[in-house]
Amino acid sequence: MDEQNTQPEPSIFERMRNRLTPEGVPSDDRGRMRMVMDSLILHIHPAKVEVTSMKWTYTWGLGGLSALLMMVLGLTGIVLLNNYTPAAPQAYLDILEINSNVWFGELIRNLHHWSANLLIVVAVLHLIRVFVTGSYRPPRELNWLIGVVMLLLVLGANFTGYLLPWDQLAYWAITVGTSIISYVPLIGEWIGRLVLGGPEVGANTLLNFYSMHISFIPLAIFGLMSYHFWRVRKDGGLTVPKSSKQTEDPKPERVTTIPHLVHRELIFALGWIAALLTFAMLVPAPLEGIANPALSPNPAKAPWYFMGLQELLLHFHPLVGAIVLPGLAIAGIFALPFFDLNPKSVGVYFRSQRGRSLTVLAIGIALIATPIWVLLDEYVLNWTLWLPTWNTLLSNGLIPLAVVLLPIIFLDGWVHKSFQADTEERVLFIASFLFTAFIVLTVIGILFRGPGMSLYLPWNMPIITH
Amino acid sequence: MTDNTPTPNNLSRRDFLKVAWMFLGGVAALETAGVFISYLQPRLAEGEFGSVIIPGKVDEFPPNSVTHIPNGRFYVVRTNDGGFLAVYHRCTHLGCTVPWDQTAQKFVCPCHNSQFNREGVVENPPAPRPLDLFALIIENGELKVDTGKIIQRQTYETAQVVYP
Numbered sequence: 036m037d038e039q040n041t042q043p044e045p046s047i048f049e050r051m052r053n054r055l056t057p058e059g060v061p062s063d064d065r066g067r068m069r070m071v072m073d074s075l076i077l078h079i080h081p082a083k084v085e086v087t088s089m090k091w092t093y094t095w096g097l098g099g100l101s102a103l104l105m106m107v108l109g110l111t112g113i114v115l116l117n118n119y120t121p122a123a124p125q126a127y128l129d130i131l132e133i134n135s136n137v138w139f140g141e142l143i144r145n146l147h148h149w150s151a152n153l154l155i156v157v158a159v160l161h162l163i164r165v166f167v168t169g170s171y172r173p174p175r176e177l178n179w180l181i182g183v184v185m186l187l188l189v190l191g192a193n194f195t196g197y198l199l200p201w202d203q204l205a206y207w208a209i210t211v212g213t214s215i216i217s218y219v220p221l222i223g224e225w226i227g228r229l230v231l232g233g234p235e236v237g238a239n240t241l242l243n244f245y246s247m248h249i250s251f252i253p254l255a256i257f258g259l260m261s262y263h264f265w266r267v268r269k270d271g272g273l274t275v276p277k278s279s280k281q282t283e284d285p286k287p288e289r290v291t292t293i294p295h296l297v298h299r300e301l302i303f304a305l306g307w308i309a310a311l312l313t314f315a316m317l318v319p320a321p322l323e324g325i326a327n328p329a330l331s332p333n334p335a336k337a338p339w340y341f342m343g344l345q346e347l348l349l350h351f352h353p354l355v356g357a358i359v360l361p362g363l364a365i366a367g368i369f370a371l372p373f374f375d376l377n378p379k380s381v382g383v384y385f386r387s388q389r390g391r392s393l394t395v396l397a398i399g400i401a402l403i404a405t406p407i408w409v410l411l412d413e414y415v416l417n418w419t420l421w422l423p424t425w426n427t428l429l430s431n432g433l434i435p436l437a438v439v440l441l442p443i444i445f446l447d448g449w450v451h452k453s454f455q456a457d458t459e460e461r462v463l464f465i466a467s468f469l470f471t472a473f474i475v476l477t478v479i480g481i482l483f484r485g486p487g488m489s490l491y492l493p494w495n496m497p498i499i500t501h
Numbered sequence: 502m503t504d505n506t507p508t509p510n511n512l513s514r515r516d517f518l519k520v521a522w523m524f525l526g527g528v529a530a531l532e533t534a535g536v537f538i539s540y541l542q543p544r545l546a547e548g549e550f551g552s553v554i555i556p557g558k559v560d561e562f563p564p565n566s567v568t569h570i571p572n573g574r575f576y577v578v579r580t581n582d583g584g585f586l587a588v589y590h591r592c593t594h595l596g597c598t599v600p601w602d603q604t605a606q607k608f609v610c611p612c613h614n615s616q617f618n619r620e621g622v623v624e625n626p627p628a629p630r631p632l633d634l635f636a637l638i639i640e641n642g643e644l645k646v647d648t649g650k651i652i653q654r655q656t657y658e659t660a661q662v663v664y665p
Contacts, residue, residue: 207612229541328598331597335597487611
């Protein structure tokens with residue numbers, strides 16, 4: 036008793052610190068595991084992790100990087116609010132002010148812009164990693180669905196944010212993008228007017244997009260992200276990498292999360308923050324002249340991540356190109372874990388040795404076939420001219436759709452017969468083919484489409500004047 | 502017979518209340534959705550695009566001419582025989598503003614290369630239908646265009662042309 040009395044009363048700060056970490060950061064494994072379990076933030080991790088799950092070349096840190104980018108976007112987004120008015124034309128003038136008259140304004144805007152664009156790439160790569168390692172199989176199907184919903188929300192966040200600078204680039208990309216809605220049968224026109232707040236992109240659209248961009252979408256992403264992390268732990272943590280020759284499930288060594296995982300994460304995050312800052316200092320976010328509803332630029336392009344979709348629109352009736360094909364693609368991605376079920380190959384990159392070869396084959400075929408199809412459809416095939424009396428939904432929609440789908444069905448049958456590919460390898464083959472084709476279309480849209488959306492070689496592109 | 506046990510045709514009080522609560526909850530959810538959807542309906546701005554716009558007098562537009570009226574978002578098209586059309590300048594494909602190409606005598610969309618003739622009829626896809634029209638009337642030698650009324654059409658008919 037005497038001993039305790041001689042100790043000085045802890046100060047308010049010491050008592051607060053004791054509430055957070057009672058014994059400081061412990062140096063023994065038991066204490067470290069206890070610390071992970073007792074901490075609100077750290078307990079998104081288990082107390083111990085498999086050594087091989089942390090292997091850099093298995094996950095590539097893509098989920099963690101997505102979360103980091105969300106944090107950067109949240110922080111830079113909140114401070115951007117203080118210098119921005121969601122009204123036309125003030126919005127554009129505010130961006131000019133941020134770029135020229137606000138301390139570090141241009142840096143913050145560049146960080147926000149480039150992080151948002153990088154997030155799309157990283158989220159898609161994360162999805163691909165989970166797909167090719169079969170990490171969405173039971174019991175992880177629900178988390179796959181949540182991940183896909185988050186990817187759609189990230190696209191929504193990017194698209195609504197695209198309008199906010201209110202420059203020519205923003206105005207026409209959003210005009211082209213939102214016009215697609217009106218092709219939804221029956222209710223399309225009505226939904227389009229609701230989203231735009233009128234018959235065309237205007238002051239109401241800016242306010243609608245702003246409110247979605249800063250409230251509903253980030254709140255939904257934050258909620259789903261928290262659930263996504265919790266679900267990873269509930270479903271038994273990360274999948275464990277396995278080589279295609281292993282038949283037994285590996286039982287890797289487990290180490291404590293502190294320091295092995297936490298330190299890696301900190302170093303990874305610091306490295307990426309440094310890279311983002313450097314990039315944002317060197318490369319300014321694009322900004323064109325103020326939005327002018329009377330003058331469409333030539334060519335008018337959608338945001339780069341929708342250029343694959345816009346390329347489809349050049350080849351198909353809008354109902355097929357903008358509603359049916361993307362709808363089927365999204366439904367297919369959602370449905371993957373419900374027919375690709377083999378638990379044996381979870382953790383094996385590309386399922387098997389044969390899966391690896393088939394993936395390379397699919398990518399190769401898509402790289403060659405897609406440009407040929409684009410050139411054929413651009414210069415040779417002209418169904419609307421050959422069948423002038425037919426409805427354009429048939430001549431420009433269903434016939435070209437059949438031209439594309441039949442070879443894919445044939446390819447699938449060929450892989451099934453000639454290579455004895457099983458369901459999971461066929462899924463991998465078709466998905467690799469379609470994804471590569473989509474990437475090729477996106478690249479053609481971004482680099483090879485010039486004035487009048489005609490095809491040009493990138494080094495012969497006429498100079499575009501706005 | 503004073504049997505109180507419920508038969509399949511005879512809802513028990515508990516089941517009835519369960520169904521009633523679910524029904525009321527559904528109605529409340531629909532009402533809430535209705536309130537939010539109504540609240541989000543676009544507001545109409547008076548005196549801007551969407552109201553009646555007077556582009557000028559009949560004599561100001563020579564026959565065989567196309568004149569852009571940017572604040573009304575339309576072209577005044579005067580045909581060879583002196584009739585008028587108010588053609589919405591928005592491409593029916595994906596909403597780009599379609600400029601009039603005087604040398605080619607066509608509307609050529611810069612976004613996806615849709616082409617329309619003077620009357621707005623598609624000459625080159627991907628546009629799925631002719632350019633939309635606005636309701637146009639002529640009063641005391643003055644054109645009046647109601648930009649609140651967008652008229653969609655599948656073909657060009659002479660009945661669409663308004664003569665002074």
